[in-house]
Amino acid sequence: MMKQLVDNEVFRAFATYASIVLVKMMLMSVMTSFYRITRxxxxNPEDAAAQSRGGDSxxxxxxDQEVERVRRCHLNDLENIVPFVGVGLLYALSNPDLSSALLHFRIFAGSRVLHTICYLTPLPQPSRALSFLLGFLVTLSMAFSTMRRLLYI
Incomplete structure (x- = not known):
């Protein structure tokens, strides 16, 4: 079974793009920590106490506005990348056309990277909203395609 998955080009493409967006999401945790420490x-009181070293923690x-901006961007990743991974896995296993799957995966990954750039720069709206919407619609498209294939609709 595992060999069949590894040999499946659509699954390999999904695994690649899912890994990209998951690593991007994980880096948002590091970025949040960096902003918290540098600012x-x-x-949490215990974190502040460690910083104050006996002073007024x-x-x-x-x-902080910038820390909160990074946190909101990370939260948005959690709200969108987790569903992409679940839906994308089901989509990849529903035997879609490779070119269609690659289009879905690439657009989603690009939209999430663009969303982060728009959020953290910050670029004026509707840039962030459009990048969010694009990724959201890609996930919906994969979900509907999977349901259609599996339910024979």
Whole structure:
């Protein structure tokens, strides 16, 4: 079974693009930590206490506009990449045409990278909204295609 998956070009393409967007999402955690540390902005008392080294740790428990921007971008990744991975896996296993699958996977990955650039730069709207919508529609397209193939609609 595993050999069949590895030999399946659509599955390999899915695994590649899913890995790309998952690593991108994981890097958002690192970016959030970087922003928190460099701006000395913490959400938890124990983190602030470690930063203050015996001083007033309460001044480090606060919010910061840039930290929150990175956190919201990461949250948006969680809300979109996790469904892509689930739907994309089912789509890849439904035996779609390779060119159609590649189009779906590439557009989704590109839209998520563009969304992050739009969010963190920040670029004016509707750039971020359009990049979000594009990825969302790709995931819906894969879901409907999978249902159509599996339900014979």
């Amino acid at each position: 000395k902005v913490f959400a 309460k001044k480090y428990i606060r919010t």
